[in-house]
Amino acid sequence: MIRHEQVVYAQAQQTAACNATHNIDERLVRWLLRARDLSRSDTLPFTQEFLAQTLGVRRTSVTVVARTLQEAGLFKYTRGRIQIVDPEGMQESACECYDTVCRHYDTLLGVGNN
Numbered sequence: 109m110i111r112h113e114q115v116v117y118a119q120a121q122q123t124a125a126c127n128a129t130h131n132i133d134e135r136l137v138r139w140l141l142r143a144r145d146l147s148r149s150d151t152l153p154f155t156q157e158f159l160a161q162t163l164g165v166r167r168t169s170v171t172v173v174a175r176t177l178q179e180a181g182l183f184k185y186t187r188g189r190i191q192i193v194d195p196e197g198m199q200e201s202a203c204e205c206y207d208t209v210c211r212h213y214d215t216l217l218g219v220g221n222n
């Protein structure tokens with residue numbers, strides 16, 4: 109339980125730092141990769157409105173960024189559903205916070221999924 113609390117706290121700190129310093133596209137990719145890891149699925153049921161609220165940005169910003177990332181071939185977006193096409197490319201596009209969060213999990217819980 110204590111280690112789980114440490115992971116949650118570390119993630120909250122990482123997210124706060126990430127929101128303050130990294131671009132929306134990097135944050136969106138990081139968040140989608142983490143959701144993919146936790147759900148163990150390449151298909152994610154998220155609307156752009158939900159993603160905007162999660163990232164703390166306007167929906168129109170998510171629309172623009174998602175279109176760019178989709179054109180880069182990282183994922184396909186249809187209404188309310190994201191199909192991850194290129195997870196390796198996404199890992200290259202995500203900010204370093206993705207690896208940091210994965211390491212927290214590895215170190216504290218021993219359940220790496222990278």
Ligand SMILES: [Zn+2]
Pocket residue numbers: 125126127130134135138203204205206
């Ligand atoms: Zn970040």
